[in-house]
Amino acid sequence: MPHHQSAPRATKSVPVRESVSESAYQPHADMTHHQSALRINHTGVHQNKRYNQFNNKMTTFSPKIREMKLPSQLQLPSSQFQPPLKPFLRWAGGKSRITGLLAAYTPKTYNRYWEPFLGSAAMFFYLHPEKAFLSDNNSALVDCYNQVRDNPEKIYEKLKEHTKKNSEEHYYSVRDLYNKSKPSISQSARFIYLNKTNFNGIFRVNTKGEYNVPYGHKKSLALPSYENFLEISDLLKKADIRHQPFENIENNNLIKENDFIYFDPPYPPLTATAYFTHYTSERFLWADQERVAELANELAEKGCHVMISNSDVEQIRKLYRGWNFHELPVVRWIAANGKRHKVKEVIITSYKVLQGKEK
Numbered sequence: 001m002p003h004h005q006s007a008p009r010a011t012k013s014v015p016v017r018e019s020v021s022e023s024a025y026q027p028h029a030d031m032t033h034h035q036s037a038l039r040i041n042h043t044g045v046h047q048n049k050r051y052n053q054f055n056n057k058m059t060t061f062s063p064k065i066r067e068m069k070l071p072s073q074l075q076l077p078s079s080q081f082q083p084p085l086k087p088f089l090r091w092a093g094g095k096s097r098i099t100g101l102l103a104a105y106t107p108k109t110y111n112r113y114w115e116p117f118l119g120s121a122a123m124f125f126y127l128h129p130e131k132a133f134l135s136d137n138n139s140a141l142v143d144c145y146n147q148v149r150d151n152p153e154k155i156y157e158k159l160k161e162h163t164k165k166n167s168e169e170h171y172y173s174v175r176d177l178y179n180k181s182k183p184s185i186s187q188s189a190r191f192i193y194l195n196k197t198n199f200n201g202i203f204r205v206n207t208k209g210e211y212n213v214p215y216g217h218k219k220s221l222a223l224p225s226y227e228n229f230l231e232i233s234d235l236l237k238k239a240d241i242r243h244q245p246f247e248n249i250e251n252n253n254l255i256k257e258n259d260f261i262y263f264d265p266p267y268p269p270l271t272a273t274a275y276f277t278h279y280t281s282e283r284f285l286w287a288d289q290e291r292v293a294e295l296a297n298e299l300a301e302k303g304c305h306v307m308i309s310n311s312d313v314e315q316i317r318k319l320y321r322g323w324n325f326h327e328l329p330v331v332r333w334i335a336a337n338g339k340r341h342k343v344k345e346v347i348i349t350s351y352k353v354l355q356g357k358e359k
């Protein structure tokens with residue numbers, strides 16, 4: 001049982017929004033990163049060959065994520081389809097390997113998209129929203145997105161130089177320079193280089209705020225193609241990207257009815273000592289989980305579509321009592337107290353989701 005800072009306190013439950021027809025929430029098709037994998041059947045429903053093949057086998061993902069059977073075929077009106085982009089960063093807790101699965105639970109239509117725990121922005125890159133508000137507490141990460149949006153050519157050029165020089169020695173000299181430098185185009189290129197070549201793609205800083213992740217001995221940076229990088233930059237141009245704690249998204253009352261908010265907070269640890277991956281220099285405490293739930297409740301009551309990712313543990317189920325829970329066929333193995341613990345993931349929505357059935 002996860003240890004938390006304090007016992008979960010009951011939050012107001014959110015009534016399921018009866019006023020919205022269920023058909024408005026038919027799930028999206030699962031999409032891979034290749035549009036070619038999609039075809040449309042006689043009922044106008046996308047079918048995904050890769051998806052169906054995938055459905056028939058167990059796949060083990062690094063870091064220790066296993067996908068089990070996926071739900072049956074999901075639907076997406078063809079007009080909404082845009083080829084998903086892949087995140088250009090590696091990120092602990094990143095959703096890039098399961099975005100297709102998560103997209104099945106997003107509302108079919110919504111106005112603006114909000115993602116206040118941005119990380120590698122996997123869902124944003126997958127969904128291609130027309131207007132987005134993205135934010136994260138990690139200032140270096142947010143600087144990096146703003147630089148990629150505004151200066152993709154210059155950053156890509158610098159990344160190619162780092163690629164040529166990539167070695168353990170180069171990594172540590174870039175890391176030293178990174179810890180002495182201020183935000184700039186070069187600094188964001190360093191951030192991406194370090195992220196691509198470090199150990200496990202984690203972001204960790206010491207008590208002095210110095211980035212201290214060791215070299216990961218990766219042979220290649222696995223950079224997106226130049227065209228892809230420009231597409232990423234173009235998509236980021238549709239977003240307002242801010243460095244802020246998640247609560248600030250509701251400052252100035254900017255979120256409106258029919259907006260869609262996806263919360264992907266750091267998950268509660270299994271034990272108090274299990275904060276092995278600090279996303280920022282601050283820990284994400286149980287009180288923070290409670291504040292996410294409070295905000296989620298307020299937004300749902302305002303008429304927004306709210307979706308939350310979290311661990312499928314009792315405390316989280318209690319925290320979101322009255323919401324719609326969708327168990328994901330995804331298991332994470334988390335090391336705590338010298339043992340490996342299996343934790344399932346869950347999607348929690350303020351709206352009902354219908355599963356498309358193959359006829």
Ligand SMILES: C[S@@+](CC[C@H](N)C(=O)[O-])C[C@H]1O[C@@H](n2cnc3c(N)ncnc32)[C@H](O)[C@@H]1O
Nearest residue numbers: 091093094095117119120122137245246264279
């Ligand atoms: C689980 S990760 C999000 C992963 C992301 N969905 C992806 O696909 O890569 C959680 C993110 O929340 C950020 N974060 C942690 N505490 C925060 C806070 N109090 N306010 C806003 N962001 C926070 C971290 O910097 C991290 O990027």
